[in-house]
Amino acid sequence: MNNYTQMLRNHNLKATPQRLAIVDMLYMHGHMSIDALYEVMIKRFSSISLATIYKNINLMLENTFIQEVKLPNFKSVYELTKESHSHTMCEKCGKINDINLDLDAIVNTASTLKNFEITKADLVLSGVCKNCV
Amino acid sequence: MNNYTQMLRNHNLKATPQRLAIVDMLYMHGHMSIDALYEVMIKRFSSISLATIYKNINLMLENTFIQEVKLPNFKSVYELTKESHSHTMCEKCGKINDINLDLDAIVNTASTLKNFEITKADLVLSGVCKNCV
DNA sequence: GTTTAAAGGAGAAAAATTATCTATAATCTT
DNA sequence: AAGATTATAGATAATTTTTCTCCTTTAAAC
Numbered sequence: 001m002n003n004y005t006q007m008l009r010n011h012n013l014k015a016t017p018q019r020l021a022i023v024d025m026l027y028m029h030g031h032m033s034i035d036a037l038y039e040v041m042i043k044r045f046s047s048i049s050l051a052t053i054y055k056n057i058n059l060m061l062e063n064t065f066i067q068e069v070k071l072p073n074f075k076s077v078y079e080l081t082k083e084s085h086s087h088t089m090c091e092k093c094g095k096i097n098d099i100n101l102d103l104d105a106i107v108n109t110a111s112t113l114k115n116f117e118i119t120k121a122d123l124v125l126s127g128v129c130k131n132c133v
Numbered sequence: 134m135n136n137y138t139q140m141l142r143n144h145n146l147k148a149t150p151q152r153l154a155i156v157d158m159l160y161m162h163g164h165m166s167i168d169a170l171y172e173v174m175i176k177r178f179s180s181i182s183l184a185t186i187y188k189n190i191n192l193m194l195e196n197t198f199i200q201e202v203k204l205p206n207f208k209s210v211y212e213l214t215k216e217s218h219s220h221t222m223c224e225k226c227g228k229i230n231d232i233n234l235d236l237d238a239i240v241n242t243a244s245t246l247k248n249f250e251i252t253k254a255d256l257v258l259s260g261v262c263k264n265c266v
Numbered sequence: 267g268t269t270t271a272a273a274g275g276a277g278a279a280a281a282a283t284t285a286t287c288t289a290t291a292a293t294c295t296t
Numbered sequence: 297a298a299g300a301t302t303a304t305a306g307a308t309a310a311t312t313t314t315t316c317t318c319c320t321t322t323a324a325a326c
């Protein structure tokens with residue numbers, strides 16, 4: 001039994017081939033939109049329904065097995081849940097990457113400034129990546 | 134001729150009553166979703182079409198007269214364009230507020246770290262506001 | 267192997283967004 | 297200020313996106 005099978009079961013999700021493939025695709029590609037996911041999935045499962053993609057994405061979101069990344073001007077992408085991190089997005093090629101940045105100072109400043117208990121910081125840095133300059 | 138009328142014209146947008154009201158609502162409420170906007174607009178213009186809301190929001194977005202704020206787990210809200218800033222969102226009451234934070238250090242770090250030309254930084258801090266603790 | 271509970275697929279339904287068309291209103295021209 | 301010009305509002309249809317229903321199949325438990 002592979003890793004993902006166990007991980008899915010730990011989240012009370014049956015390890016179906018479709019589900020394992022979704023996880024696999026997200027692992028390989030890093031970040032994928034619903035459309036992109038459907039496109040690659042239909043190659044493996046010619047009769048897969050778009051509803052299956054949605055159902056699984058939503059289930060995995062509820063179980064925090066995956067997370068949604070909302071992007072300015074683009075459709076959301078999804079990624080496997082990992083340590084808290086930020087994202088860069090190239091406005092030319094659309095490539096999204098993880099980036100580890102220490103936001104503690106900022107979060108603390110904001111917290112005291114507004115008397116606000118911060119539980120999460122979502123940061124997306126948009127621009128042009130080195131390949132697209 | 135009021136301020137908004139001139140501002141709209143500067144963006145090549147006719148200053149219709151509906152449009153002025155949208156701008157006014159955004160100014161007063163700060164951040165509004167499409168639904169919330171439609172709800173208040175229909176009180177003033179009983180026959181306003183939802184399409185009018187969408188058309189105007191999209192037009193104003195294109196003209197950067199307003200901006201979209203994408204929020205984790207919630208629908209997007211829109212705000213009048215102003216100086217670059219970040220947002221806090223209370224997960225209990227849903228209230229969204231502007232917050233001015235100096236992200237320069239972070240942006241510079243990210244830029245050199247990934248060799249990435251950053252043009253925009255979108256930061257949303259989620260948590261619990263002082264009123265909801 | 268049998269049981270049972272969950273998941274997949276097909277398609278309908280619902281929700282969200284965009285497009286089309288015509289009358290009207292805002293702006294421009296003079 | 298009046299008429300000409302052009303953009304916009306509203307109604308509705310169309311499209312797109314997402315969710316739901318129903319029935320069959322499959323994974324997991326025993």
